[in-house]
Amino acid sequence: MSVAPDSALARILKTYEAELLEDWMREQMTTFSRTSKIKESDLRSQSAEFLSLLQQATQTGNPSDVTAPAFGRVRDMLGDMSRSRSISMKRPLFARIQKELSNDVAGLATTTWTATELLDKLGLITTETYQKNREQIIARQQQELLELSTPVVKLWDGILALPMIGTLDSARTQVVMESLLQRIVETGAEIAIIDITGVPTVDTLTAQHLIKTVTAARLMGADCIISGIRPQIAQTIVHLGVDLSTVTTKATLADAFRRALEMTGQRDKVSRARS
């Protein structure tokens, strides 16, 4: 009994391959003609390939186990297709099954069940693949954003600037700290200016992160200046009771830069160059 419906499904798939493709194409065109950008010829060749692969797989493998190696190529193929497309194959397939097995009620029920199960499982695989791809893209974009958002700029001989934009969380601060300290080693800079003009809010945790970064830079032998503190943020810092007395702070990047030039003894050189 278990062999008969499986082979029936494979037989139906084989016998009606061309007809199934036509019906399936019609089904797909009504559903996707407006929404999908895929060309009809591409859709046709893809569908035909899927059908022949599925037919080969059902002949050799057990349709209730789609993880079997016989379905390997079908699974790969599904990665490129969307879920609703494999589901839309149900109607043409069921019509053929019904026609073929109309005088065998038990066989009809079993074969229909096998086909439904198979197509649902294949649909599930498509969804999973799609979701996995999505997650990979999101993770990659997150990583890229993290790297992009922390540029360390050389402003002058021995002076680095780190313009920070966006919310500072632990993961980002770690990246910021590491890239800043690495650049200090590479350039031998004595002064690093951390500009927080683009940071919308400062809470105790953010302040803690900033102080940690400044302390780490000091341990390496570089001084840090925090600039771009907006009036609201200055108020918040005081209200929160955060002690920034160990850190040099300036209102604007320009002030911080002037101070940095003074500290490195390059102030006179700059004004002379300007005049």
Place this chain on the structure above:
Amino acid sequence: MDRIPILKLRDLLLVTIQVDMHDRLAMQLQDELTARISETSARGVLIDISSLDIVDSFIGRMIANIAAMARVLDAQTVVVGMQPAVAITLVELGLTLPGVRTALNVDRGMALLELSSDQTAAARERDVDVSD
């Protein structure tokens, strides 16, 4: 047995840590360095830790201790060339080495020590002037 060399450069002592620092080595360094400071009456100590990749709380505390001891013996200590990873570790451990001066490399560290000894000399001269 590893030993950390202590080099004398004019009135400075240069300590270059080039091996993995373990606890006994740190204790030994502390002994030898304090002995050398009092022996040579050095004015400054440079501790170069640029090849130190790993640090734990004990080593961190040893560095702070050595600096404090040198200060008691009237020698300025500058820790130079700390690696980013080491700096981050020390900050995360809460060892911010207050009172220890730092510089990016040995060159900068020596400049820093010379500057401070110039200032002390100038201050001493001023004191003399006032007393006259």
